[in-house]
Amino acid sequence: MRIIGGQFRGLHLAPVGDGDAKAHLRPTSDRVREAIFNLLINGGYGDPVTGARVLDLFAGTGALGLEAISRGAVRAAFVDDGTAARALLRRNIELTRTMGVTDVWRRDATRMGPNRGAGYSLVFLDPPYGKGLGEKALASCVEGGWLAPDALIVWEEGVPPAVPQGFEMLDQRSYGDTVVTMLRPES
Template identity: 75%
Template sequence: MRIISGKFRGLGLASVGKGDAAAHLRPTSDRVRESLFNLLAASHGDPAPGARVLDLFAGTGALGLEAMSRGAVHATFVDEGAKARALLRENIEKTRTQGITKLYRRDATRMGPNRGAPFDLVFLDPPYGKGLGERSIASCVEGDWLAPDALIIWEENTPQEVPTGFTLEDRRKYGDTHMTLMRRVG
């Protein structure tokens, strides 16, 4: 796993091998990340420059760190797993982004109130097929984590229904990975 583009281009990230099923780590492949960011740049304008990024079920943090490499000004990573947080700390250190990132040990389906500025770019990659994405989005809305026009990129193993208060921007399939891109209506 490596950063695809931007100021950290080519930087290798901490590896989990093929994933860690016990820790629910299933890193988004380099190829899928590259395709996703190419899609974002081509159809939505590159949302990373100047963005505040929220990476839910962050795992290794590859999605949020890719956005940081492409010009995001801040990233907050949320993951409950000890192994994921250890990998995230290692990757934050590798990218030297300690001063512009936060790492929370928190259940992404129970975010609580946001005490800072809202986020305009959100990566949501919950364990597949457990309904955690819907609950996470609802929790983020309730806690004021999302900017009025936040772009959410939701990764699952099936196409996801867009919740009330959001509009569908795009849907893509990469192998067995489905990406649902939606924007908050604010």
């Protein structure tokens, strides 16, 4: 697993092997991550990465948020309640030397609570597949004020998720066993 583009391009991240089923670690493959960022940059959304405040829910290794920082995001907050995931995440933050622009929160992404800062403009949502956690996390983010009004949400799931009320689907693509859905809050 490595950073695909930007200032850290080619940097290898801490190895996970095939993932950790008990810890629900299922890192986004390099190929899918590259497709996501190509879609973000070339999908007609302007440039949602440069200057973004990123919220990486069910962060795991943090590869999505760190890829965004490599490509110009100004800050990333990583949310994961798994011990193994946070250890890998901290190691990857050390490897990329991004301690000053990252936050790691031990928190259940389905119970975010109130946000005390500005909303996040780019949100990565990569829950364990098939458990309905993506819907709960998104509802929690709305309730807590975590999303900027024009936030772009990139949701990975094993099957196409139902678009929650209050959101519009912008795009949806399949990459093997991963379905990537792009959402935005309705204006």
